Amino acid sequence: MTNHRLRVMWFVPPTIAVAASWQEDVGLSLEASRTQSSDEQFAALSDGRVDAVVTSMDNVFHWNHRPGPKDFVIVAQIEATTPLSIVAAPRIKSVSDLGGAKILVDAPENGFVIALRAMLKQAGLRLPDYTLAPVGGVKERYAALVAGEGDATLLGPPFDALAIKEGMHKVAEVQASYPEFPGQGLVVRKPSLSSNPGIRLWLKSLVEALVQLPANLxxxxxxxxxxxxxxxxxxxxLQSVPVSLIPDERGVNLLIEHRRLLGLIGSDATYGQVVYLG
Incomplete structure (x- = not known):
């Protein structure tokens, strides 16, 4: 039997992928690697070093406007939501206190930072009222924050809890401002859906893990x-595990609305243009 290879890159292993790893995936060889930034994911997908990435679904809006293949699509939503908190030095008590702050980010124009920028704008702050300093993915941002290299950043579990144990302060939660904020998605280049059977095999494995999860919680x-x-x-x-892998239309549209609010490229996209369920 043919053993199809799938190379996937993520920041941390998604919870549903942990559950799926318990299955015997007949015909699938999954090779996972950890990334340090969404820019690395973009480059790896563009030049074919990986076949899929687990990443913020917002990235697709920006990536399809960057020099490159412009054929990125979301084929699944891997998390119901990605729990995100603004975690900061203790002196920062509210979002409005971030005026003049150095905020540590993965990338300044795509990813989870867009929700943060929307929150800041609604608090009356906009660039250049604060500085965005790219330092990498969630692990890198956590390390930089506790080392005092910035004033605040967005963190999700487990790094938000770890930062608080290190003396940092939770300022606000993205989900409190945007209850429909969606979790990470599985992003591929559209042509690979027909050339790499491993993508559909892994999606099938993830669906089966969802079905079996109640008995394995x-x-x-x-x-x-x-x-x-x-x-x-x-x-x-555990709460981030999705009910379905179909990307939530309300969540995707929220990402588009945030881009529109901030005047960023990709705000003219539609759900049907970035999500592929064929």
Missing amino acids: EKLRNSLSSEGLPDEAVSAM
Whole structure:
């Protein structure tokens, strides 16, 4: 039997992927690698070093306007939402206190930072009232924040809880401002859907994991806890598991609305242009 290869790149292993890894994937060889930034993911997809990435769905709007293949599509929503908090030095108590702050980000014009910029604008702040300093993915931002290299950043579990244990302060939660904020998606180049059967095989494995998850919930909790994650982080990760892999239309449209609010490229896109379910 042919063993189809799928190279996927992510920041941290998604919770549903952990559950799917328990299955015997007949005909699928999954090779996962960790990324340090969305720019690295863009480059790796563009030049064919990887076949798929798990990333903020907002990235697709920007990537399809950058010099490159311009054929990126979202084929699944891997998380119901990505729990995100603005975590900052203790002196910063509210979003409005971020005026003049150095905010650590992955990339300034795409990804989760767009929701943060929308929150800042609604608090009366806009560039150049604050500085965006690219330092990399969530692990890199966590390390830079606790090292005092910036004033604030966006963090999700488990790094938000770890930063708070290091003396940082939670300023606000993205989900409190935007309840429909969507989680990460599985992004590929559209031509690869017909050339690489591994993509559909992994999607099938993820769907089967969702079906079997209710009977394996405690196993999943124990698996995450065994990695030394705080209990609050494990609970947040379990709650992030989606009901369906179909990207939520309200969530995708929220991302488009944020881009429109900030006057960024990609705000003229539609759900049907960036999501491919064929």
